[in-house]
Amino acid sequence: MPIQLLPDTLVDQIAAGEVVERPASAVKELVENALDAGATRVEVELEEGGARLIRIRDNGAGIARDELALALSRHATSKIASLEDLEAVATMGFRGEALPSIASVSQFTITSRKADAERAWCLECDGGRLGEPEPAQHPPGTTVEARELFYNVPARRRFLRAERTEFGHVEDLLRALALARMDVEFRLSHNGKLVRSWRPSRSEDELLRRLGETLGTGFPSQSLYLDESAAGFRLSGWVGLPTAARSQADQQYFYVNRRLVRDRTVAHALRQAYADVLYHGRHPAYVLFLELDPTRVDVNVHPAKSEVRFRDQRLVHDFLYRTLHRALAGTRAGAVESDPL
Ligand code: ADP
Ligand code: MG
Numbered sequence: 001m002p003i004q005l006l007p008d009t010l011v012d013q014i015a016a017g018e019v020v021e022r023p024a025s026a027v028k029e030l031v032e033n034a035l036d037a038g039a040t041r042v043e044v045e046l047e048e049g050g051a052r053l054i055r056i057r058d059n060g061a062g063i064a065r066d067e068l069a070l071a072l073s074r075h076a077t078s079k080i081a082s083l084e085d086l087e088a089v090a091t092m093g094f095r096g097e098a099l100p101s102i103a104s105v106s107q108f109t110i111t112s113r114k115a116d117a118e119r120a121w122c123l124e125c126d127g128g129r130l131g132e133p134e135p136a137q138h139p140p141g142t143t144v145e146a147r148e149l150f151y152n153v154p155a156r157r158r159f160l161r162a163e164r165t166e167f168g169h170v171e172d173l174l175r176a177l178a179l180a181r182m183d184v185e186f187r188l189s190h191n192g193k194l195v196r197s198w199r200p201s202r203s204e205d206e207l208l209r210r211l212g213e214t215l216g217t218g219f220p221s222q223s224l225y226l227d228e229s230a231a232g233f234r235l236s237g238w239v240g241l242p243t244a245a246r247s248q249a250d251q252q253y254f255y256v257n258r259r260l261v262r263d264r265t266v267a268h269a270l271r272q273a274y275a276d277v278l279y280h281g282r283h284p285a286y287v288l289f290l291e292l293d294p295t296r297v298d299v300n301v302h303p304a305k306s307e308v309r310f311r312d313q314r315l316v317h318d319f320l321y322r323t324l325h326r327a328l329a330g331t332r333a334g335a336v337e338s339d340p341l
Contacts, residue, residue: 009128012074012104013153018303019101022160023050023149024169025304026106029098030144031177034058036079036091037142040200041185044174048191049166051149051157054106059141062114065121065133071110072125074100088294092259097303099144104128105153106146115140127152171196175214176260179253179287182210211238211287215251218244219285224331228323231315233292235323240285242277242331251285256297258289261308266290269317273324277331290320 006014020026027044034042037060047053063071070076077096080086086094102108103125113120120138124131150157160166167190178186178198186198201210208220222244227236240251254266274284298309310316 008074009104012100012128015074015097015303016101016105016153017156019097020105020149021304022169023054023166024173026050026054026098026102026146026149027056027170028173028177028304029093029102030054030056030146031174032092033098033144034060034142035177035181035184036093037061039141039184041187043187043189044170045189046167046170046191049160049163050170051160051163051166052147054146054149055143057141057143059139062117062140062142063110063112064114064117068110068112068121068123068133069130072099072103072108072123072130076100086300087298089299090257090294092305094300095303095305100128102144102146102149105156106149106151108147109145110142111136111138111145112142113138113140176253178210178214180255180258180260180289182207215285215287219251223285224327226323226327228327230319230323232296233290233316233319235288235290235320237288238286239288239324239327242274242279242282242284242328245278245282245284247282249283251287252283253287255289256299256308257291257294259299259305259308262306263308263310265310265313265317266320269320270324273321273328276325277328290316292316 019029023046027050031042031044034056037058039058039060041059043057045053045055075096077094079091079094080089099110104127107127108125109122111120111122120136121133122136123133150160171188174186174188174196182201185200187194188196198210198213199206201207212220219238219240223238223240225238228234254261254263254270270284270286278284296311298311299305301307301309
């Protein structure tokens with residue numbers, strides 16, 4: 001075969017392979033877009049685990065009629081415009097890939113209205129084939145619908161798991177997002193039923209209530225709150241007491257600039273900090289937020305953006321280890337009575 005340029009839709013479908021692995025990864029991208037748009041309320045509706053329908057509704061800034069088609073174009077973003085912007089990126093998205101990717105592997109509709117616009121506009125895109133914007137009814141904000149995910153990529157569609165499994169992944173994801181953004185209201189529905197909702201929390205009481213609703217009502221009283229800064233890093237959040245350690249590592253949330261990440265440096269520092277106070281085979285629960293200047297961390301490592309690279313890896317490690325070690329000193333399992341309440 002001679003060398004030839006691939007059609008745009010196929011390029012999008014190839015990119016979709018990296019960004020959209022399953023319904024939960026599409027939901028992640030769409031909810032992050034809502035958060036980047038300043039939404040204070042995000043509703044997620046799924047049918048059949050997301051395989052039949054994913055619908056995300058937000059009350060964010062909205063998209064102008066003339067920018068709708070652009071939003072669905074590859075490498076089109078309102079979030080960065082230069083290398084300097086990329087190196088200091090503070091939004092969840094920046095690659096301009098999610099919408100075109102999702103639209104290329106679903107029956108896709110986006111409806112949006114800017115707060116100052118007279119009306120809403122709706123744009124359909126069927127497996128990458130773009131329509132024309134049509135007038136629509138919608139309050140300020142955006143609704144994105146992706147139906148029949150992977151309907152035109154049978155190899156991917158076959159990889160989808162049971163409805164319950166796929167829905168479980170979305171639930172896990174929303175829990176993580178709800179912890180990262182306690183100021184935002186989230187609602188999650190499945191097959192027409194409201195399954196979970198998180199009310200926004202503004203006071204400390206509301207924060208603890210939401211933490212308990214998300215991780216179990218025992219969590220707030222069985223954890224220590226910390227908030228420490230040094231060397232331009234800030235670590236805040238809740239570390240579970242050793243007495244509340246779990247047999248599974250299923251309540252470990254670590255965020256870098258509010259982005260949930262998996263990172264070996266972080267994992268190692270936490271393991272070490274807990275090493276002295278935990279019994280072998282037990283896993284701590286924690287919800288921790290590391291904040292640092294965005295130029296000190298590269299989030300452009302992988303399309304899904306769940307990996308990061310720290311510029312001063314050693315410093316990050318030592319800061320985390322020292323801060324947590326100090327906080328945990330004296331909490332050795334058995335050294336403290338577990339709180340009977
Ligand atoms: P990225 O988030 O990397 O910029 P996306 O493909 O996810 O790329 O979105 C493309 C653009 O569409 C965004 O930069 C943003 O301007 C706009 N957009 C997407 N979703 C929303 C939304 N829910 N509300 C407002 N604008 C949105
Ligand atoms: Mg995005």
